[in-house]
Amino acid sequence: MRLHxxxxxxxxxxxxxxxxxxxSLSGAGIFLLHGPTGAGKTSVLDAVCYALYGSVPGSRQAPGTSLRSDHAAGDTPTEVTLELTAGGRxxxxxxxxxxxxPxxxxxxxxxxxxxxxxREYDREGAGEGGGEHWRALSRSHxxxxxxxxxxLGMSREQFCQVVLLPQGEFARFLRADEAARGRLLGRLFDTRRFAAVETLLGDRRRTAEAKVRAxxxxVLHTAQRLAQAAGDSADLRAWPLPRHQPGDPGLAEAIRAWAAVARSCARERLTVAEYALAAVEGRHAAAQRAAEEARELDRLQRRHAETTRRAALLAEAAPERERVRALLDRARRGALVAPALELRGAAAGAHMAAAHAETVARSVLxxxxxxxxxxxxxxxEQGLRGDLGALGAARRAEQRSAEIRRERAHLERESxxxxxxxxxxxxxxxxxDAARAGLAxxxxAAQQAATLAEQLAGKLEPARLHLHAAERRDAFExxxxxxxxxxxxxxxxxxAAREHWLELKETRLRGIAAELAAALVAGEPCAVCGADEHPAPARPAPGHVDSAAEDAAHARFEQVEERRxxxxxxxxxxxxxxxxAAAAAGEATTAELRELASDLSTRHAAAHTAAAGLHAARERLDRAEREHAVRSADRLEAEVRxxxxATRREALDEEQASLETELAQVRGDAPSVAARAEVLEDRVRMVTSASAALRRAETTAARLKEADGQLADAAFKAGFDTIEEAADAVLPEYQRTGLQHRMDAWQxxxxxxxxxxxxxxxxxxAALPPADPDAAAAYADRAAAKLRSAGSAVDASRVRCAELDRLSQQAERELRALGPLRQAYERVARLAGLTAGTSADNxxxxxxxxxxxAARLEQVAAAATVRLLRMSGGRYTLVHSDAKASGRGRSGLGLHVVDAWTGSERDTATLSGGETFFASLALALxxxxxxxxEAGGMRLDTLFIDEGFGSLDDQALDEVLDVLDSLRERDRSVGIVSHVADLRTRVQAQLEIVKQRGGSVVRHRTAAGTP
Structure with missing residues (x-):
């Protein structure tokens, strides 16, 4: 990586x-960044870090701090631009x-x-256009x-340690304990995956331990269920269930042995109960047979008594039986005359009705x-029917006249x-004409409103998007x-959680002797001193903190840290x-965007409402034009109709006059032909009805005479002297049936x-003594109760045996399943202790x-020694030490210096101020x-070293500068940030930060002082 x-x-x-x-600064290999305190030397390095990672190192990025210059004008934006080459790009x-x-x-x-x-510099695009060409890559943070x-292959923290070398921190690194070194190296080399392995194994150990305990x-729960299923017995009271806790040795063997004893006792109790049940079953069967015999004897004795009583009642009813038998005989003879009586009654009724109808019919003639x-x-009747037939043609003429009148009235209504x-x-x-102009x-107007609605819709959606983005911007703020x-x-x-944890940890360390003493076993060597005798082991002091409290505090700290x-x-x-959201919303405020969106929405709604009537307006215009065409055609057609x-009315009037002349001759005095026909029809009906009534009266009189003769013959044949005696003997069917039922019941x-x-x-x-079925049933019930009790005892014993067998099998399965879990726990516990450094094997x-x-620190010490030998004139060498730490301290991150002049190896804390600067600079490089x-071999061509040169004499300063200058062999440039005035004459390329009232400025200078 090279900065440009x-x-x-x-x-x-x-x-x-x-x-x-x-x-230009890197051309000399070394350049000096200097200026008065507070001028802004560190701000230059902050700007580089901010450009790369979007944040600045350390506390300068803390909440409440601002990167913006207080000297800048309000409309001047804070901005950092960095050009660099990384990975060949x-x-x-x-x-x-x-x-x-503002x-x-x-x-x-x-x-x-x-x-x-x-952006990325596009060399191909630059060659084609003849100038610089930058290609945009992204605007996403x-x-x-x-x-x-x-x-770069490194995080911001790594960059600040590797490229912006903070000398003060590396001097502290030299003198720090191994825990502090571990934290720094862990941030630089990202060993979180190894810490995650430790945590994972610890979690698995706890999980496996929980599974074994569960x-x-x-198993203990199953054993308790075994004890409950076994119940209480003298044998088990002599052999109680062992009282074990989870994790106790011998738990499995004790439970297996007790389960075997419980099953044996249960089988013995089952055998005894089965013998008792067999004896009770025999006594119960005998009692059942005795009760059944008593019930049968009681039934036969009661049957004999019932037979005697009913025979006496039947003898008392003998006179009534004779009377009923006589009534039934007379009723059977009367039944032979009943059909003739019914026929004569029907004939008499028919004759009376016919005679009455004849009288009524003659009265209207x-x-x-x-x-x-x-x-x-x-x-x-024949003469009247002839007159009625002659009115048929006149009736048809009258109907046609009525039709003509109706048609004439219809034509008038149509007209x-x-x-x-x-x-x-x-x-x-x-x-x-006026209506068509209004519709058009x-x-x-609707067409113009539709055009306006489309224009406003194109503006409304972007306005709503901007408003939504502004609202989200406010919500996210x-x-x-x-x-x-x-x-x-x-x-x-x-x-607070960290301080509480560290306080508990310190308290525990103060009382660690008592904690170690608690683990001492007589005759076994002490883990600290190795002695086999422990005459005066330490005792816990009041308020002693154990590992559980410390772990809980540490877990609380990690939980709070994770929440942070x-x-x-x-x-x-x-x-x-x-x-x-702010980028999407633009510069306008939410209220402005809401007002704009509301105005556009109102105007769009009004235009849309007006435009909504376009289709309806066109439809009304089309309907009106179609109606105009239809009405014009209808007017011509109406004139033809x-x-x-008019022609049809004239023809109907002529036909009506001819029919009226013909009908006047036929009607006579009647108002109409229909009225004349109705008079003749009434006379025909009266004559026809009287003739039929006369014929029916003659017929019914003959039938009545015949029925009287048949009735007299039937009464004589049935043995009755008179017709009246035969009629009295006839009984209704229900009476005859009731009498017959009584006779059948007696028989x-x-x-x-x-x-x-x-x-x-x-x-x-009946000859035996009276039976006592209740006493026999009571004895049988007592025998059945004893049988049920014995059966319940057998069932309970069988259930107990089955439940003990099932629970024993379940316990055996659980014990077998627990073996692999215990082995897995022991295996993962050994691994967790080894990786956590708590195992005796470690x-x-x-x-x-x-x-x-430690391996990384060994590499760092070897790389630092190359430069330290040169800066110290071959005297000092940095070496990694993995010596075992004292007490409970962790080992592996020790750092010593070997003095070639004395041949001794000593701690880096013994170095002088200048020697410490040598060592820390070499360590940083x-x-x-x-x-x-580690980051993948990314070449770092630009480095910055912050302070630390003031503790060197002239010769040491020259040696350090020679070492830094040798970095040019790898095409590196080193920027030195320092107040040392002597460096301004030794380093040619300089970058001076000048402090002014209106803000600092940057000036490029040389060792001669020329800008």
Whole structure:
């Protein structure tokens, strides 16, 4: 990576645009960046870091701080542009932070979102056009950040340690303990995956331990169920269930042995219960047979008593039986006469009805025919029917006359309706021209409104999109404000949790001796001193903190820290979303955009409403034109129909006059032919009815005489002396049926009693003493209760045996399944202890992450020694030390210096100030090389070294500059940030930061002082 050009505007102390040409500064290999305190030397490095990563190092990016220059004019935007070459590609990055600017309209300020641009120099395009050609790549913060980090192969933290070498921090790195070194190296080399392996194994160990404990608890639960299923017995009271806890040794063997004893006891109890059941079943069967015999004897004795009682009742009913038998015999003879009686009654009724009808029919005849016979009435009927037939032709003529009158009235109605229609059509056609002009005007107005609605619709949608973006911009701004407040709270909670954890950890370390003493076992060597005797082990002091409390505090700290990181991510997401929404919304305020969208929407709605009537207006115009054509044609057709109606009326009038003359002759005195015909028809009906009534009366009289003779013959044959006696003997059907049923019941009762008198077992039972079925049933019930009790005991024993067998099998399955879980737990526990550095197999107590970092530190020490030997005149060498730390400290990240003059190896903290500068500079350069290789070999052609030269004498300063100058062999350039005045005469290329009242400025100078 090589820097070419940096342009700064309104950034930090720089109010006006400043440009730094790194290409001209890098030509000498080493260049000096100097200026008074507060002028802005560090701000130049911040600008480089901000251009690459969108943020500045350390606390300068803390909430509440601003990158904008307080000296800059309000309308001058803060902007940083950096040109660099990385991975063989020349890029230009431009970034603007979120900042306030004056509103273009009105007073006050508005907030501009953060913006970023990434462009790439297109050599092919530049060759074709004859000038520079930059090709835009992206304007997304996220895409640009990912692209730069992928090209450089390092994060912002790594870049600030590798490219912007902070000497003070590396001096502290030399003197730091191994934990502090581990944190720095972990950030630079990204060993999170190894820490994740440690965490994963720890989680798996806890998970496996929980599974084993859960398995033990399940086995103990099954054992308790075994005890419940076994119940209480003397044998089991002598052999109680062992009281074990999860994880106790011998748990499986104890449960298996107790389950075998419980099953054996249950089988013995089942055998005893089955023997008792067999004895009770025999006694119960005998009691059942005795109860059944008692019930049968009681039934036969009650049957004999019932037979005796019913025989006495049948003897008492003998007189009534004789009376009923006589009534039935007389009723059977009367039934032979009943048909003749019914026939005679029907004939008498028919004759009376016919005689009455004859009297009524004769009463309506003319007086001269009141006593006429059948032949006279027939002659009269024939004459009347002849007169009625002669009226047929006159009736048809009268009907035709009525039809003519109806048709004539219909023609009159049609004429009147046609005249009204013609008048209405004439009026409508007179208004046609004015109506057509009005309809055409409405069509034109609706067409103009439709055109306006289309124009407004094209403006309305963009206005709504801008308004929606502005509303989202305001919402995201509120989200960012809330997230900033939550972040402050989260950071406070994180700091408090960390301090609490460290305090507990320190308290535990102070009492670690007691904790180690608690693990001592008599006769076994101490893990600390190795002694087999422990005469005075330490005791826990009041308030001692154990590992569980420390782990809980550490877990709380990690939880709060994770929440803080989550809040930071949400804050960054809210800021990004607000910036994108602000870009989409433009510079106008939400109220302005809402007012514009509302105005456009109102106008569009009005135009759309007006345009909505275009189709209806066109339809009305088309219908009116079609109606005009139809009415014009109807007027001509109506004139033709009027002429036809006049001709038809004249023909009907002539035909009506001819028919009236003919009908006047036929009607006579009657008002009409129909009235004349109705009089003749009434006379025909009267004569016909009287003739029929006379014939029916004669017929019914003959039938009545015949029925009287048949009735007299039937009564004589049935044995009755008179017809009246025969009529009295006839009974209704229901009475005869009731009497017959009574006789049948007496006969059936007599037959049943005869059968019972022949039953020998009934007679034998009557001779025995009375039976007692209730006592026998009570004895059988007591035997059944004993049988049920014995059966329940057998069932309970069988269920107990089956349940014990099932639970024993379940316990055995659970014990077998627990074996692999216990093996897996032991295996993962060994691995977790080894990677966490707590296992006895890990002699140096090195965690996996520390082991990986130790290898990286060894590489860094080797790379740093190359330059340290030169700067120290071959005296000092940096070496990595993995010596075991004292106490509970972790090993593997020690750093020592070897003094070639004395041959001794000592801690880096023993170096003097100048020697510390040598070592820290060499360490920084070596670390830069190793991190570069770790990042994929990205070449770092531009480095910055911040301070540290003031502690060197002239000779040491020359040696350091020679080492830095040797970096040019790898085509590197080094920028030195320093206040040392002697460097201004030794370094030719210089970049001076001049502090002024209106803001700092940048000047390129040489060692001679010329700009």
């Amino acid at each position: 050009r940096l342009r700064i505007t309104a950034f930090g102390p720089f109010a006006e645009p400043q440009e730094i040409d790194f290409d 020349r890029l230009e990055i431009t970034r603007r932070p979120e900042q306030d600017r 509103k273009k309209r009105g007073t006050g300020t508005t907030k501009d979102k953060a913006q970023s641009w990434l 996220q895409e640009i950040g990912e692209e730069i980090e992928q090209l 398995g033990d608890e399940q 003319p007086p001269q025919y009141a006593e006429a016979g059948t032949e006279q009435l027939a002659t009269l 009147r309706a046609a005249e009204e229609q013609q008048q209405e059509t004439a009026e409508w056609l007179g208004r046609w 005007g409405r069509v034109d 509120a989200d960012a404000e809330r997230a900033r407040g939550e972040l402050l709270t989260a950071r406070e909670e994180s700091t 990181a989550d809040v930071e991510r949400r804050l960054a997401a809210a800021r990004q979303a607000r910036a994108e 009027a002429a036809g109606r 059936a009762e007599e037959a049943m009693l005869a059968d019972r008198r022949g039953e020998q077992d009934t007679a034998a039972a 002699e140096r107590k090195m965690r996996l992450e520390a082991y990986v970092l 070596g670390l830069a090389d190793v991190v570069t290789d």
